[in-house]
Amino acid sequence: MEQSGNVKTILECRNVSKEFDAYDKSGKTEVLRDISFSVKENEFLVLFGPGQCGKTTLINVLAGLETATSGEVIENGKKVTKPAPERGVVYQKTALFPWLSVMGNVEFGPRVRGQDKKTRRETAKHYIDLVGLSGFEKSYPSQLSGGMRQRVGIARAYCNQPEIMLMDEPFGHLDAQTRYMMEEELQRIWQSEKRTVIFVTNNIEEALFLADRIILLTNCPSGIKKEYIIDMPHPRSYVDPKFLSYRQEITENMDKSL
Known part of the structure; x- marks a missing residue:
């Protein structure tokens, strides 16, 4: 390289x-x-x-x-x-899963890849805190403002640990x-x-x-x-x-x- x-x-x-x-x-x-x-x-x-x-x-x-x-x-x-x-991707429209909470959306990638619950929850919580959404882990997309939903999208992308x-x-x-x-x-x-x-x-x-x-x-x-x-x-x-x-x-x- x-x-x-x-x-x-x-x-x-x-x-x-x-x-x-x-x-x-x-x-x-x-x-x-x-x-x-x-x-x-x-x-x-x-x-x-x-x-x-x-x-x-x-x-x-x-x-x-x-x-x-x-x-x-x-x-x-x-x-x-x-x-x-x-390669993590964040678009204009975050395309969050409306039936999943903030935590459920952020941890989705690691969960699909089979990562154990404790590890993926700790990682997801780190990125939820990083984007300033601590305390909103149980909230759903419909309960969030546009800026907050975009924060969830960024946290979700980061949680996959992309390069x-x-x-x-x-x-x-x-x-x-x-x-x-x-x-x-x-x-x-x-x-x-x-x-x-x-x-x-x-x-x-x-x-x-x-x-x-x-x-x-x-x-x-x-x-x-x-x-x-x-x-x-x-x-x-x-x-x-x-x-x-x-x-x-x-x-x-x-x-x-x-």
């Missing part, structure tokens, strides 16, 4: 392209075009681009939920061909105040218990608040337009001159939404 200094490359996206059958059956629709990048261990990478540019498709390919038309995804030297516990967290606009459906709060919480969680994170957003402030590195994607068919190393310490301020400078530069280079 490639090393950069003492930091390991944990995932590589190599010349990935993806086509789907056109809706009218007239041919193919190209969504991703020749995308290549690598991700370092414990890096917080943001995939940023205009709406409907193929970001979710790319996340699904990285997760093993979609197969690339050409190219490949390599995780720790092995080709990604299907979903695996090593990589794939997050597809997880705060996109939240109101502005809750979204800011969840961005701060995610940064706190990541600092507390490092994971490699690949985070998708079309919100420039969110990208700059969270990222070690931003990959700017083009309109569909999506390709890489430019990469930015975000050289700012955490926590970050939205009104910091350096933050605003990055914001202006990236916004000016961004394709307009179709």
Whole structure:
């Protein structure tokens, strides 16, 4: 596996392209075009681009939920061909099981894999506490706010002990105040218990608040337009001159939404 200094490359996206059958059956629709990048261990990478540019498709390919038309995804030297516990996924819609409590949802992955009850409950309780939901273990999704449900989704993904967290606009459906709060919480969680994170957003402030590195994607068919190393310490301020400078530069280079 490639090393950069003492930091390991944990995932590589190599010349990935993806086509789907056109809706009218007239041919193919190209969504991703020749995308290549690598991700370092414990890096917080943001995939940023205009709406409907193929970001979710790319996340699904990285997760093993979609197969690339050409190219490949390599995780720790092995080709990604299907979903695996090593890659946790958090979407906009958390898809929690409504008939399970917070504890039941968070411990679901380890339970399905046959982990003993005591071990999985201890692990689940750790992540429930980590995301700030201590005391809500017996609550059901219908009893929780949108932000709380998203916390459950993050805890559930972490409980599977993934090497990589794939997050597809997880705060996109939240109101502005809750979204800011969840961005701060995610940064706190990541600092507390490092994971490699690949985070998708079309919100420039969110990208700059969270990222070690931003990959700017083009309109569909999506390709890489430019990469930015975000050289700012955490926590970050939205009104910091350096933050605003990055914001202006990236916004000016961004394709307009179709």
